[in-house]
Amino acid sequence: MSLHLARKRTGWPDAALGAAEVMDPPRTWRWVGVAVVAVGLAWILYQLLTNPGFQWDIVFRYMLDPTVLRGVAMTIQLTVLVMVIGIAVGIVVALMRMSGDPLLIACAHAFVWFFRGTPVLVQLVFWYNLGALFPDIGLGIPFGGPKFLEIPATVAISSFTAAMLGLGLNEGAYMAEIIRAGLLSVDHGQTEASKALGHSPAQTFRVIVLPQAMKAIVPPTGNQLIGMLKYTSIASVVALHELMHSVETIYSRTYETMPLLIVAALWYLIMVSILSLLQSLIERHYMRGWRADAHASAQP
Amino acid sequence: MTRAPQAEEQPLVRISQVWKKRGANIVLRGVDLDVHRGKVVCLLGPSGAGKSTLLRCINAIELPDRGTIHVDGQAVGVRETPGGNIRLRERAVSRQRAAIGMVFQGFNLFPHMSVLDNIIDAPVRVRGESRAAATVRAQELLERVGLAAKARAYPRHLSGGQQQRIAIARALAMQPKLMLFDEPTSALDPHLTDEVLDVMKGLALGGMTMIVVTHEIGFARQVADTVAIMTDGVIIECGPGREVLSVPRDPRTRKFLAKSLAEAA
Numbered sequence: 001m002s003l004h005l006a007r008k009r010t011g012w013p014d015a016a017l018g019a020a021e022v023m024d025p026p027r028t029w030r031w032v033g034v035a036v037v038a039v040g041l042a043w044i045l046y047q048l049l050t051n052p053g054f055q056w057d058i059v060f061r062y063m064l065d066p067t068v069l070r071g072v073a074m075t076i077q078l079t080v081l082v083m084v085i086g087i088a089v090g091i092v093v094a095l096m097r098m099s100g101d102p103l104l105i106a107c108a109h110a111f112v113w114f115f116r117g118t119p120v121l122v123q124l125v126f127w128y129n130l131g132a133l134f135p136d137i138g139l140g141i142p143f144g145g146p147k148f149l150e151i152p153a154t155v156a157i158s159s160f161t162a163a164m165l166g167l168g169l170n171e172g173a174y175m176a177e178i179i180r181a182g183l184l185s186v187d188h189g190q191t192e193a194s195k196a197l198g199h200s201p202a203q204t205f206r207v208i209v210l211p212q213a214m215k216a217i218v219p220p221t222g223n224q225l226i227g228m229l230k231y232t233s234i235a236s237v238v239a240l241h242e243l244m245h246s247v248e249t250i251y252s253r254t255y256e257t258m259p260l261l262i263v264a265a266l267w268y269l270i271m272v273s274i275l276s277l278l279q280s281l282i283e284r285h286y287m288r289g290w291r292a293d294a295h296a297s298a299q300p
Numbered sequence: 301m302t303r304a305p306q307a308e309e310q311p312l313v314r315i316s317q318v319w320k321k322r323g324a325n326i327v328l329r330g331v332d333l334d335v336h337r338g339k340v341v342c343l344l345g346p347s348g349a350g351k352s353t354l355l356r357c358i359n360a361i362e363l364p365d366r367g368t369i370h371v372d373g374q375a376v377g378v379r380e381t382p383g384g385n386i387r388l389r390e391r392a393v394s395r396q397r398a399a400i401g402m403v404f405q406g407f408n409l410f411p412h413m414s415v416l417d418n419i420i421d422a423p424v425r426v427r428g429e430s431r432a433a434a435t436v437r438a439q440e441l442l443e444r445v446g447l448a449a450k451a452r453a454y455p456r457h458l459s460g461g462q463q464q465r466i467a468i469a470r471a472l473a474m475q476p477k478l479m480l481f482d483e484p485t486s487a488l489d490p491h492l493t494d495e496v497l498d499v500m501k502g503l504a505l506g507g508m509t510m511i512v513v514t515h516e517i518g519f520a521r522q523v524a525d526t527v528a529i530m531t532d533g534v535i536i537e538c539g540p541g542r543e544v545l546s547v548p549r550d551p552r553t554r555k556f557l558a559k560s561l562a563e564a565a
Contacts, residue, residue: 192361193408193467197422197474198398201390207421211412289411289454 058259062250063266071246072267078163078232078242083225085168090175095205097180108176115173121234124166128238130157163235167228174224182217183209214286222279226272243267310373312337312478312509313358318367320353320533327353328364329533335478335526340510342520342541345530346556351513354530355480358511359400360393371400371478398426401471405483407463409455409470415442416451419470427474434473441469445499461492465499472503479503481512517560521545529553 048054062068096108115123130137131153138150186209194208233244241249243264251260313335320328327350335341343351356362358369360377368385369376377393378385388396410418419441420434429437442448445465455463464484471479481500485493497519504510504523514520520527524541529550537550548554 187408189404189406189408190410193402193404193410195361195394196359196397196400196402196404197470198394198426199422200394203425207425208410212410286412289413289456 053258054262055256055259058256059262059266062256062260062263065250065263067246067250068243068263068267071241071243072271074241074246075229075232075243076271078160078167078235078240079225079229081164082167082171082228082232085164086171086175086224086228087179087221089169089172090179093172093176094179094183097176098183112173112176115170120166120170120231121237123170124162124234124238127157127166128159128162130162159235159238159240162238163232163240167232167235171224171228175221178220178224179213179217182213182215185216186212211286215283215290218279218283218286222275222282225279226275229271229275230268309336311335312372313511314370315354315358316368316370318354318357318364318369320350320357320362320364320366322353327533328357330367331530331533331535333528333535333538335509335511337509338507339525340504340508340512340523341526341528342524343511343513343528343530344515344517344520344556344560346559349530350533351530352482355402355482355511355513358478358480359397359402361397361402363387371396394426398422398474399477401474401476401479403464403467403471403479403481403484405486407455407460407467407487409463409467411455413454414451415447415453415455415458415466418455418466419473422470423473438469438473441472442466444472444502445469446495459492460488461495464488464496468496468499468503477509479508479510481510481514483513483515485514485516515560517545517557517564529556531556 093108093111096104097112099105134153136150137153137156138147140147140149190208190212191204194204199207232242235242236245236248239245247260247264251257254260311334313333315331315333318328318331319326331350331354333341333354343354345351353362357364358371358376363377368378368380374396375385376396378387409415410421413421416435416438419438420429420431423429423434423437424431439448439451442451445468447462447465447469450458450462450466455466458466468484484500485496488496493516497516500510500512500519501523512520512524521541526538527541527544528535528538529544529548529552530536531552537544537548537553544553545557548557
């Protein structure tokens with residue numbers, strides 16, 4: 001407190017020192033808060049160190065277990081692919097909805113309605129069992145025309161493709177709404193100014209509208225990405241060996257449930273922390289021109 | 301008019317029988333107007349008269365429902381056929397717009413780009429100029445509008461008057477044959493309007509063809525070769541600035557001018 005005041009007092013001309021200084025009110029209750037939090041933390045730490053149920057030796061043994069690492073890799077792979085599909089589908093559907101063309105708008109509405117309106121679990125299992133509806137998947141003329149390419153559904157749809165399609169299309173429906181909201185947040189005058197300069201529609205979208213929309217798109221997309229990282233665990237229903245399923249297979253054999261759940265939780269925490277860091281870097285990039293220090297940062 | 305146009309000279313802008321509806325409301329009711337090369341035309345009139353709509357039709361930001369606008373002999377935004385005008389695809393329209401500069405009431409600078417990038421983006425991307433050449437030209441333009449030191453600033457950190465001067469420089473960087481101004485000083489504090497009007501006067505002296513929607517009657521009197529008064533979607537009076545503004549024939553023009561002068565006082 002005294003250090004704080006000392007810093008505030010320096011740098012003022014003598015004439016200013018006579019004027020009443022504006023200060024923060026004393027924060028008596030803060031010390032009570034600090035005490036409560038400190039006691040809470042101490043209890044958690046005590047439990048972590050002394051409770052034998054955590055079985056830390058087993059946790060550390062399994063952290064780098066090959067089965068667990070394969071699960072981590074699969075979780076990352078699935079999350080990345082699902083989000084890529086989701087964002088690509090989302091951009092297309094959002095543009096369709098904003099195109100002004102009645103047919104495209106109706107198609108976009110139908111897509112969002114269906115994939116947002118049915119549970120992901122149902123969609124996953126549906127894709128996985130697609131062979132029951134269509135024994136062969138092929139490319140050709142519909143209604144009995146000739147087929148150019150045909151493969152059995154059981155070959156085309158593995159548990160990975162089922163998870164990728166189920167989660168990806170569902171994510172696309174949500175991303176479409178996030179992207180549409182972002183595009184709507186950009187002032188229409190920006191589009192007009194861009195058009196007036198002779199930009200083609202694609203240039204107007206890519207160079208002027210999308211970078212500004214990103215400011216509103218990135219935070220909820222980061223949220224979706226982090227949610228998706230954990231939500232991929234639902235793919236264990238189609239027997240995909242992502243992180244959660246790998247951990248389950250181990251503890252169903254060894255009955256070391258608690259430590260292995262901790263292994264999974266730690267891995268998820270590590271991955272989410274990295275993603276959060278990336279998100280804040282990307283957000284900072286798209287805040288160009290809006291930051292108070294924008295002028296300074298623009299200097300070479 | 302100071303110089304009589306040669307009888308054979310084709311106008312740079314020819315607006316013929318332009319009609320436009322917005323909802324049930326007819327905002328343009330058969331507007332005709334010619335603008336010759338190097339001339340400055342000021343569109344005056346009460347708000348809601350259709351001045352801005354007409355201006356936005358000239359570079360096809362909006363399309364009229366009926367009638368044709370020719371710029372440099374070419375129909376804007378449409379392909380003329382005996383049966384009527386057929387809308388062009390956006391890509392084709394954007395090529396036409398590249399030759400027409402436009403300055404907006406709300407500046408509409410791109411907030412995520414530095415001043416320099418605002419100016420050079422279209423010349424590089426649309427006209428295919430090299431970054432280096434575009435940058436040199438941008439610096440010249442910035443000097444011309446008195447903001448040479450602001451190349452690396454972001455729009456948000458500039459005053460309204462500075463932003464509007466940058467917007468003018470941005471439009472000029474495309475080397476347009478025509479400049480459209482849509483109430484360029486209406487969003488500015490009174491003490492900032494002059495710095496923008498001065499830049500526009502300089503442009504007019506340099507021989508730029510300009511169509512200016514404005515409420516600045518003083519500017520119109522001083523700079524315009526032709527003043528057109530619009531009310532209710534038609535041009536009711538059109539002629540040399542001195543005549544129209546000093547001895548208006550139409551009673552509606554008289555009423556509008558009296559009201560504007562009372563507001564300015």
